[in-house]
Amino acid sequence: MKLKTLSVQSLALVCLLGLSSLRANATQMPEWLHHAVFYQVYPSSFMDSDGNGIGDLKGIISQLDYIKSLGVTTIWLNPICCSEFQDGGYDVTDFYKVDPRFGTNDDLVSLLHQAHKRGLKVLMDLVAGHTSDKHPWFLESALPTSELQYSNYYIWTNKVSEKEAKAQEAVKTAKKAEDAETTVFRFTTYVEANAPRAKYYEKNCFIFQPALNYGYANPDPTHPWEQAVTAPGPQAVRRELRNIMQFWYDKGVDGFRVDMAASLVKNDPDRKETIKLWNEIREWQNNNYPDCILLAEWGNPQEAIQAGFNVDFMFHFGVPGYPSMLFEPGTPYGRRNKHEHCYFDKSGAGVIKDFIENYTDSYTKTKGEGYIVLPSCNHDFQRPNIGSRNTIDQLKVTMTFFMTMPGMPLLYYGDEIGMKYKDLPSKEGSGDRAGARTPMQWTSGINAGFSTAQPKDIYLPVDTENGKLTVDTQENDPASMLNFTKSLIALRQGSKALGNDGEWQLISDVNKPYPMVYKRYAGNEVYVIALNPGAKSVVAKIPALRRKPQLVIGEKKNGNYKSGKVNDVIRMKGVTALVYKMN
Numbered sequence: 001m002k003l004k005t006l007s008v009q010s011l012a013l014v015c016l017l018g019l020s021s022l023r024a025n026a027t028q029m030p031e032w033l034h035h036a037v038f039y040q041v042y043p044s045s046f047m048d049s050d051g052n053g054i055g056d057l058k059g060i061i062s063q064l065d066y067i068k069s070l071g072v073t074t075i076w077l078n079p080i081c082c083s084e085f086q087d088g089g090y091d092v093t094d095f096y097k098v099d100p101r102f103g104t105n106d107d108l109v110s111l112l113h114q115a116h117k118r119g120l121k122v123l124m125d126l127v128a129g130h131t132s133d134k135h136p137w138f139l140e141s142a143l144p145t146s147e148l149q150y151s152n153y154y155i156w157t158n159k160v161s162e163k164e165a166k167a168q169e170a171v172k173t174a175k176k177a178e179d180a181e182t183t184v185f186r187f188t189t190y191v192e193a194n195a196p197r198a199k200y201y202e203k204n205c206f207i208f209q210p211a212l213n214y215g216y217a218n219p220d221p222t223h224p225w226e227q228a229v230t231a232p233g234p235q236a237v238r239r240e241l242r243n244i245m246q247f248w249y250d251k252g253v254d255g256f257r258v259d260m261a262a263s264l265v266k267n268d269p270d271r272k273e274t275i276k277l278w279n280e281i282r283e284w285q286n287n288n289y290p291d292c293i294l295l296a297e298w299g300n301p302q303e304a305i306q307a308g309f310n311v312d313f314m315f316h317f318g319v320p321g322y323p324s325m326l327f328e329p330g331t332p333y334g335r336r337n338k339h340e341h342c343y344f345d346k347s348g349a350g351v352i353k354d355f356i357e358n359y360t361d362s363y364t365k366t367k368g369e370g371y372i373v374l375p376s377c378n379h380d381f382q383r384p385n386i387g388s389r390n391t392i393d394q395l396k397v398t399m400t401f402f403m404t405m406p407g408m409p410l411l412y413y414g415d416e417i418g419m420k421y422k423d424l425p426s427k428e429g430s431g432d433r434a435g436a437r438t439p440m441q442w443t444s445g446i447n448a449g450f451s452t453a454q455p456k457d458i459y460l461p462v463d464t465e466n467g468k469l470t471v472d473t474q475e476n477d478p479a480s481m482l483n484f485t486k487s488l489i490a491l492r493q494g495s496k497a498l499g500n501d502g503e504w505q506l507i508s509d510v511n512k513p514y515p516m517v518y519k520r521y522a523g524n525e526v527y528v529i530a531l532n533p534g535a536k537s538v539v540a541k542i543p544a545l546r547r548k549p550q551l552v553i554g555e556k557k558n559g560n561y562k563s564g565k566v567n568d569v570i571r572m573k574g575v576t577a578l579v580y581k582m583n
Contacts, residue, residue, distance in 0.1 A: 029310050030291045032073070032121060033371070034500055037489055038295075038410040039072040042379050043080055043102055044088075044428075044459050045439045046413060048451035053458040055439070055450070057103040057111050063440075064114055066471065071489035072411060074121040076257050076295070078379055080108065084132045086208050087429040088379070088437070089125075090259060091132035095244045105251070112252035123295060124248055126256035128241055129263040130204035130211050133193075138210050144196035152233025153240075155213050155266070156198035157225040160190050168192050171207060198225075204263055206429070212237050214277060217268035229265060229273050238277065242284060255293035261309065262298045275307040282308030295373070301362045305370030311408050313373045316381045319362055321355035322374065326398070328387040332423075332432040343513060344398050345389050346575065348534025352513040356506055363406065363504065371500060372407035376415040383412070383421040383436055389533075392418055392481050393575045397533045399481070400553065400577035403488035404520065404529045406504045414440055416485040417474050420463050427460055438462055443472040491552060491579070496522040507542045514538045515572050519545075526582040527552075528570075530559070535574040541567045545582055553579035 047059030057080070067075060079089030082099045089099070098105050115122050131138055137150040146152060160168070167188040190200040191207045204211035215234030219226035227233055245256065265273040278294075285292060295311040298304035299318020315322045316333055324339040334342065343350030362372055376399065377383045384398045395418045403409050419441060424434040438460045442449030444467030451458050464470050474480035492498045497520045507528070508517035515532040517540050526547060532538050545568055549561040559572040561580055572578065 028286055028290070029370075030293060032291070033293055033310060033408075035493065036074045036121070036408055036500065037072040037493070038074045038076055038123075038373070038408060039067055039070065040076045040078070040375070040378060040410060040412045041067075042078045042413060042437050044078075045437050045450075047440065047442075048453065048458075051452040052101075053451050053453035054101055055459065056101065057098070057107040061107075061111050061114050063442075064111075064118055064120065068118045068120060069486070070411070070416060071486055071493055073119070074123065074254070075115060076123040076410075077125060079125045079127060079259075081127075084134050084208070085428045086132070087206055088433075089428075090127050091130075091134075091206075091209055091429075092127050093132045093135045095127075095131075096247055109251050116252065121254035122252075123255045123257050123293070124253050125259060126245070127259045128212070129214075129260045130209040133208045133210055138201075142193065142195035142197045142201075146197075151197075152227070152231075153213055153237055154210050155202035155225055155227075156195070156200070157190065157202075157223070158199045159223075160200055164188065164190055202266070204260065211266070212264070214238065214264040214266070215273075216266045217273035219267070226267070229277070238280075242281065245281075245285070246288070249289045249292060254291070255295065255310075257295040257297065258309075259297050261296040261304065261307075262300070271303055271307070275303065278307040278309065301370065301372045302365045305366045309370060311371045311373055313375060314359060314362060315373075315375055315378070319358050321358040324351065325355050325401075326384065327382070328389060331382055331387045331421075332435075333381050334387075343516075344384070344394070344401070344533040345387075346394070346533070346535040347388075348514050348536050348538075348574075350513060350533075352516055353510050356510050360506070373410045374402060374405055374407065375410040375412060376402045377412040377436060378410070379412075379437055380433055381436065383415060383419060385415075385418050386421040390420070391575075394533065395481055396484050397531055397575060397577040399485055399488060400529065400579065401531055403485070403492055404498060404527075404579065406500065406502055406520070408500055409489075409492070411485070411489075412436075414438075416482050417441060417469050417471060418481040419469055420465075422461075422463060424460060434460060441470045443467075444470055488553065495520075495525065495527070497525040497527050508540045512540070515540050515570065517542055517570060528561075528580045528582055530570050530572060530576075530578045530580075532559075532572040532574060532576045537571070537573050539572075540570045542570065544568050547582035549580040550583055551578060552581050553577065 044055050046055045047063050048055050049058035080098050080102045081092050082094035082097050083089045084091050098108050112122055137153050140148050140150040141154045191203050193201055202211045203209055213233050214237055215229035216226040219228050268274050293310040296304040296309040298312045301312040304312035323337040325343045327334040327337055328342045328345050341347055341349040343352055384395055421435040427434045439450035439462050441462055441464050447458050448462040448464050467473050474482035502520045502522045505519045507519050514534045515530045515538050517530045520527045544564050544566055554577055558576040559578050562569045
């Protein structure tokens with residue numbers, strides 16, 4: 001009996017220590033993160049320094065002063081490591097080397113140095129879950145032995161289920177149709193390779209992206225290829241992951257955005273082993289690089305922050321809500337979702353309940369431990385300027401939302417000038433994402449100032465609307481989208497209430513979504529943000545705040561705020577955003 005009691009006590013102590021470790025990981029974060037505003041750069045599309053039509057690191061260096069002028073603090077670079085570029089750089093062939101199209105490792109070091117001189121942090125994209133099928137590790141693993149250094153970096157088998165075999169046939173049909181980016185590839189688990197090692201390998205996304213072997217949370221004993229997470233192969237892959245991170249951290253990188261961060265451990269339905277893996281990485285990072293951060297592509301902030309990430313996205317997949325706010329039906333990502341209307345359009349027929357409920361839940365459960373990002377866009381989905389949302393006044397309403405919500409704002413390059421999403425042919429595996437990856441529009445000249453190459457040779461075409469959607473034009477226009485965005489960021493950075501850690505509360509009726517009115521506050525500082533993306537004038541009654549409103553963003557002609565004893569009343573014209581400081 002005594003032995004059993006001790007065993008239970010020991011188990012309880014282990015659990016308590018484990019929870020304490022998770023809590024320590026979640027709450028330990030660098031000071032700079034509390035004030036961070038991210039700016040995402042797609043390197044192939046930002047600035048071309050050598051005239052070959054593709055952006056590069058030296059091009060980014062040449063525009064660091066512009067990035068700094070926005071008021072952002074942190075740059076996230078999409079993948080820059082050596083790649084076959086079948087999936088825009090997310091099919092890596094060398095994790096330790098910058099791809100020559102972007103420059104050299106020394107160019108990256110120079111970029112880091114120049115960014116740090118300006119007070120800017122830089123994150124790299126870390127493709128943790130897979131490589132290219134042309135990676136030397138994978139080519140070695142395909143050899144007819146399991147005893148080589150990289151043999152067990154991947155998952156090989158000679159058997160698949162009947163259902164999986166049918167999926168393989170669908171892939172073959174798609175390949176014959178030359179539909180290399182078809183989504184059927186996403187719904188298969190194995191790829192038929194007929195390699196000397198085995199017939200199939202497990203993939204992580206597309207067929208040319210074999211999954212790295214982090215092991216199985218629940219390995220099937222009848223499937224010998226399903227190795228436990230403690231097996232030598234999965235443990236070697238984890239060491240390699242730390243080595244990659246250390247290599248770039250030692251060069252001055254300030255953190256990583258981790259691609260498909262929840263995908264590493266297989267057959268892990270509750271994510272427990274994946275969460276454990278990332279907590280081990282976070283603990284190692286805290287001990288060795290405490291000023292660096294991890295940003296997850298997870299799509300579930302509660303899980304990601306529990307896993308040790310500082311930041312996670314609420315966006316086009318995972319926790320629901322974002323699509324119904326931003327993706328208009330009939331647009332590429334609108335077609336992938338079931339909502340009848342999107343909130344941010346002139347119809348005034350959208351709803352906010354789904355978003356508010358899910359956001360509030362994630363916000364409440366992660367506050368003080370990590371941050372949620374509501375990105376203006378990213379490389380994987382459409383820009384705000386799309387479909388019927390195509391005027392600067394409409395885009396200003398969406399930008400007000402992005403820059404006044406709590407957590408971590410993320411501005412996708414070009415959204416600050418209202419760059420358009422256009423339907424374009426697939427480029428380097430982009431599929432319908434090409435329209436969100438077009439070159440940055442600097443001037444009204446050739447190629448919008450992105451490159452000196454012939455227009456036919458640039459990475460993707462530009463559309464400046466006769467020069468209106470360019471940095472050069474908008475910098476000198478006080479009413480431009482660019483200057484409006486700068487003013488929002490400056491207001492946010494000068495306010496604790498509007499900052500990353502400020503409190504947030506919806507104060508309008510969730511069932512009467514136009515306008516959406518929320519409060520940001522910290523101590524005695526209070527702001528009220530009112531958004532009406534619909535074309536019609538609207539009125540909101542909110543609980544009386546008993547303060548004097550001062551309009552700091554927006555125009556007086558577009559609305560007014562009347563204080564009362566029981567309720568305050570906000571009247572707004574159509575397509576309007578108003579930000580009030582409550583004195």
